[in-house]
Amino acid sequence: MEGRRPKPVRDLPETIHSLLGLKSHLTSAWVKSVCNIVKNVSSSEISSSSKEEDDSAFIEVQSLRDKLYALTVQVNDQSKQRRRILNEFLDLKGNIRVFCRVKPLDSQNLRAPVASDTRNVVLKLTETKRKTYNFDRVFQPDSSQDDVFLEIEPVIKSVIDGYNACIFAYGQTGTGKTYTMEGLPKSPGIVPRAIKGLFKQVEESNHKFVINFSMLEIYMGNLRDLLVSQATKPIDPIPPSLLIHTDAKGEVDIENLVTIKVKDFNQVFKLYKLGCRNRATASTNSNSASSRSHCMIRVSITCLGAPERRRETNKIWLVDLGGSERVLKTRATGRRFDEGKAINLSLSALGDVINSLQRKNGHIPYRNSKLTQVLKDSLGQDSKTLMLVHISPKEDDLCETICSLNFATRANNIHLGQDESKEEQEKKEAVLMNLQNMMEKIEQERETTLKEIRYLNERLEKLSGKPHFTEEEEEDEIREEIQITPKIPKNKSRRASDVFPSFMRPTASSNRRLSGTDFSVISNGPGFKSRRNSMISVRAESVCLPVKKNGFDSACGSSERSVSKSICFMRPNTADDAATVYSQDISECDIKLVVSEHKPKVLQMGPGSANKSRSKIGFFEKNVNQKEGGTEFSRINSWLHSQSENRSYVLDKKRLPATPFPAKPGRLSRDRSLDQSSTKRFTTEKITGTEIVEEFKTEETGIKPTPMLKDLFELQCLCSSETEDQILSRYLNPDDEESLYPPSLVYDGLSQHIDNVWFGVDHSSDWEQDSPASILLSEGKSDLKQLLPETGLDQSHKPKSERVLGFTEDVAPPLRRPQEIMGGRGKAHRFMRKLQALCFRILLGLGFIDVGYGNDFFNGLTK
Numbered sequence: 022m023e024g025r026r027p028k029p030v031r032d033l034p035e036t037i038h039s040l041l042g043l044k045s046h047l048t049s050a051w052v053k054s055v056c057n058i059v060k061n062v063s064s065s066e067i068s069s070s071s072k073e074e075d076d077s078a079f080i081e082v083q084s085l086r087d088k089l090y091a092l093t094v095q096v097n098d099q100s101k102q103r104r105r106i107l108n109e110f111l112d113l114k115g116n117i118r119v120f121c122r123v124k125p126l127d128s129q130n131l132r133a134p135v136a137s138d139t140r141n142v143v144l145k146l147t148e149t150k151r152k153t154y155n156f157d158r159v160f161q162p163d164s165s166q167d168d169v170f171l172e173i174e175p176v177i178k179s180v181i182d183g184y185n186a187c188i189f190a191y192g193q194t195g196t197g198k199t200y201t202m203e204g205l206p207k208s209p210g211i212v213p214r215a216i217k218g219l220f221k222q223v224e225e226s227n228h229k230f231v232i233n234f235s236m237l238e239i240y241m242g243n244l245r246d247l248l249v250s251q252a253t254k255p256i257d258p259i260p261p262s263l264l265i266h267t268d269a270k271g272e273v274d275i276e277n278l279v280t281i282k283v284k285d286f287n288q289v290f291k292l293y294k295l296g297c298r299n300r301a302t303a304s305t306n307s308n309s310a311s312s313r314s315h316c317m318i319r320v321s322i323t324c325l326g327a328p329e330r331r332r333e334t335n336k337i338w339l340v341d342l343g344g345s346e347r348v349l350k351t352r353a354t355g356r357r358f359d360e361g362k363a364i365n366l367s368l369s370a371l372g373d374v375i376n377s378l379q380r381k382n383g384h385i386p387y388r389n390s391k392l393t394q395v396l397k398d399s400l401g402q403d404s405k406t407l408m409l410v411h412i413s414p415k416e417d418d419l420c421e422t423i424c425s426l427n428f429a430t431r432a433n434n435i436h437l438g439q440d441e442s443k444e445e446q447e448k449k450e451a452v453l454m455n456l457q458n459m460m461e462k463i464e465q466e467r468e469t470t471l472k473e474i475r476y477l478n479e480r481l482e483k484l485s486g487k488p489h490f491t492e493e494e495e496e497d498e499i500r501e502e503i504q505i506t507p508k509i510p511k512n513k514s515r516r517a518s519d520v521f522p523s524f525m526r527p528t529a530s531s532n533r534r535l536s537g538t539d540f541s542v543i544s545n546g547p548g549f550k551s552r553r554n555s556m557i558s559v560r561a562e563s564v565c566l567p568v569k570k571n572g573f574d575s576a577c578g579s580s581e582r583s584v585s586k587s588i589c590f591m592r593p594n595t596a597d598d599a600a601t602v603y604s605q606d607i608s609e610c611d612i613k614l615v616v617s618e619h620k621p622k623v624l625q626m627g628p629g630s631a632n633k634s635r636s637k638i639g640f641f642e643k644n645v646n647q648k649e650g651g652t653e654f655s656r657i658n659s660w661l662h663s664q665s666e667n668r669s670y671v672l673d674k675k676r677l678p679a680t681p682f683p684a685k686p687g688r689l690s691r692d693r694s695l696d697q698s699s700t701k702r703f704t705t706e707k708i709t710g711t712e713i714v715e716e717f718k719t720e721e722t723g724i725k726p727t728p729m730l731k732d733l734f735e736l737q738c739l740c741s742s743e744t745e746d747q748i749l750s751r752y753l754n755p756d757d758e759e760s761l762y763p764p765s766l767v768y769d770g771l772s773q774h775i776d777n778v779w780f781g782v783d784h785s786s787d788w789e790q791d792s793p794a795s796i797l798l799s800e801g802k803s804d805l806k807q808l809l810p811e812t813g814l815d816q817s818h819k820p821k822s823e824r825v826l827g828f829t830e831d832v833a834p835p836l837r838r839p840q841e842i843m844g845g846r847g848k849a850h851r852f853m854r855k856l857q858a859l860c861f862r863i864l865l866g867l868g869f870i871d872v873g874y875g876n877d878f879f880n881g882l883t884k
């Protein structure tokens with residue numbers, strides 16, 4: 022530092038010394054001049070030295086940035102090369118590969134008719150007859166989970182490179198599919214290893230990735246979201262149907278499937294456990310906990326600004342297929358038989374698709390099953406597909422083993438005459454080895470570059486206080502934020518139930534056809550003997566329109582569709598039926614609510630409830646009067662238009678509706694959702710042994726999500742580090758003009774008010790907030806509530822304010838038949854219904870005019 026000081030500073034001590042020697046000159050002028058020197062020198066010293074330091078730091082930061090930029094270009098180049106080599110490697114190996122895994126023998130079964138080496142399985146059919154099956158790789162009974170994953174790893178890497186992939190476990194019940202996919206805590210299977218591998222790759226990458234997790238099952242031909250509690254009790258809200266859409270590019274999207282953004286393996290693991298709990302399993306002759314469905318995990322990956330990747334968003338499916346079985350052998354009846362039949366049908370469709378892809382047929386029969394529809398964009402083209410066929414070496418299972426191996430052979434291209442000679446094989450092996458070496462080399466180089474980038478970034482962060490971001494990356498950050506906000510599906514075709522008046526909406530049966538619900542398994546015939554079944558049948562017969570009062574379902578909702586779904590869970594009772602287990606199985610529920618068709622009657626009412634209700638109606642009335650701008654017509658109109666844009670609700674931050682949490686002062690919009698109520702009535706019976714409590718309930722027409730969505734909201738709270746308030750603050754306000762919510766024209770407080778004031782009908786007693794039913798119903802929901810804490814998702818992220826489950830907030834009760842609802846209401850209600858019908862007619866008319874039918878059209882109709 023000394024050498025770098027300017028000359029006046031260096032000379033300052035000498036100057037002062039010399040001046041001090043001349044004490045006789047200590048005049049005021051002298052003191053002034055010395056002061057000036059000190060003043061000038063200190064300021065010049067400080068400014069010049071700090072400027073120099075700034076300059077040198079700036080130069081260092083700049084050079085670091087330059088180096089980082091060069092290294093980023095280099096690493097992107099290396100990634101591109103790696104992707105090319107890896108893809109070549111996988112292409113050569115085959116984009117659809119079939120492996121076989123042989124289950125270890127139990128000690129008591131010493132005679133095994135199955136022998137294997139690394140590529141072949143030999144079956145001893147008779148003493149003299151043998152049959153050999155070839156595979157891309159055979160995992161013998163003593164092979165470990167590590168051995169299996171070693172073969173899978175390149176596919177996981179290619180997922181990071183932007184390719185779609187699909188890994189299946191296929192085989193007879195009990196042959197180890199779940200063992201291979203899930204594994205045991207001591208020997209984890211493909212799913213945990215693959216997800217860990219993905220996160221490791223993401224961590225090592227110089228790009229930012231967004232990873233989303235979803236889990237569903239295909240049970241009896243229906244898609245069920247495994248991250249959402251299924252409706253197994255009459256009071257449960259019915260989850261929305263999962264609909265498969267294919268866009269113009271051929272990419273498949275599943276509408277309404279919950280997709281959760283995950284940041285690390287632990288989050289995925291907890292969600293996976295939650296999903297497994299919701300999965301349908303049952304005890305069969307072959308396996309005490311047999312999977313009765315296809316369990317499908319989807320991990321989708323988005324990385325923006327990485328041109329070396331194949332596509333911006335891609336996905337990997339990890340599928341534990343339902344056990345293939347011969348129903349003759351399992352001697353399954355009733356539900357087990359139907360489950361087995363559904364599994365076999367979809368497996369056969371999958372076999373057809375893979376076979377067609379291997380044969381490069383013009384037509385690939387994706388549409389033959391839900392399984393192949395869902396996997397359409399992850400099978401074929403440049404997607405990587407791995408099928409792991411599991412076989413049992415037991416003599417008893419020989420027939421099943423032959424079936425499985427025949428299935429695998431259809432999926433394998435080896436039997437299509439594409440098998441190579443030994444020479445060709447050796448050549449191929451050599452090329453593969455060479456590619457593998459090249460890949461290892463480039464990966465090492467890439468790793469070194471990435472290390473250097475990390476080191477320089479740390480230095481840069483120390484110097485400048487922030488990590489290095491290229492302009493591109495900064496842009497990507499912003500784009501990423503945009504990407505994870507919900508896509509508003511403007512071009513998505515509207516469903517009739519979203520926009521049309523009730524008489525134009527599809528019927529329950531047409532919806533059933535649409536949703537593919539298999540009614541062949543439903544029988545309302547004789548055989549409903551148990552209490553459990555009769556309870557379910559009551560639900561089916563008396564619950565016509567289970568209105569879900571959330572932001573996504575319209576006031577007149579897609580309730581018929583929901584019914585068609587709910588009926589899926591009804592089943593006749595046969596010996597085989599009882600054991601399909603859902604996490605919230607009805608059989609485990611000792612408190613049941615039955616919706617009966619009794620006339621509403623108040624048996625128990627808390628004191629002061631009438632006052633409460635009056636005050637609520639008063640509040641609502643005030644709220645209605647406060648509404649500004651726009652008539653009911655324009656509200657309906659804007660709502661109708663908004664509906665088509667608001668159907669899909671991937672669990673994404675900005676899509677969740679305003680949630681009915683305890684109202685806070687000043688939050689009028691949320692208060693409104695709690696306070697808008699009407700008087701739909703139904704009676705409930707609590708069956709706990711001999712106790713029957715009849716209950717009179719109010720149902721909210723206030724706009725709020727179903728408990729299920731609320732649970733999802735909590736899930737989001739748990740998954741993200743944001744507090745509930747932070748999340749809520751970003752949601753749309755129900756009072757906003759662009760609200761998601763339907764206008765509450767039909768069952769709102771206004772009609773009550775008119776009833777009260779104009780016609781003298783008093784609905785005030787309809788309000789009952791702390792009735793025993795609310796406790797009952799909240800008990801009914803408790804399993805769902807318990808489930809979430811059990812997932813173990815970071816409890817520290819739990820919202821500060823604990824929400825209490827109560828009937829009016831949490832349960833969207835099923836409704837009774839419309840005619841009863843009509844009967845139970847006042848004249849104002851009928852008046853409002855008529856007004857609504859008029860509105861719809863007018864809107865319909867306007868719609869026709871829009872599409873070209875003018876007045877003449879209507880004149881023609883009326884003449």
Ligand SMILES: Nc1ncnc2c1ncn2[C@@H]1O[C@H](COP(=O)(O)OP(=O)(O)OP(=O)(O)O)[C@@H](O)[C@H]1O
Pocket residue numbers: 123124125162192193194195196197198199200201308310311312313342343344345411
């Ligand atoms: N390779 C293996 N090594 C050790 N144990 C195995 C192996 N494969 C399977 N098992 C054991 O066999 C039993 C049945 O396996 P698993 O449940 O995975 O069968 P599955 O094919 O998934 O059956 P299902 O189709 O009925 O669900 C489990 O206890 C599992 O631990």
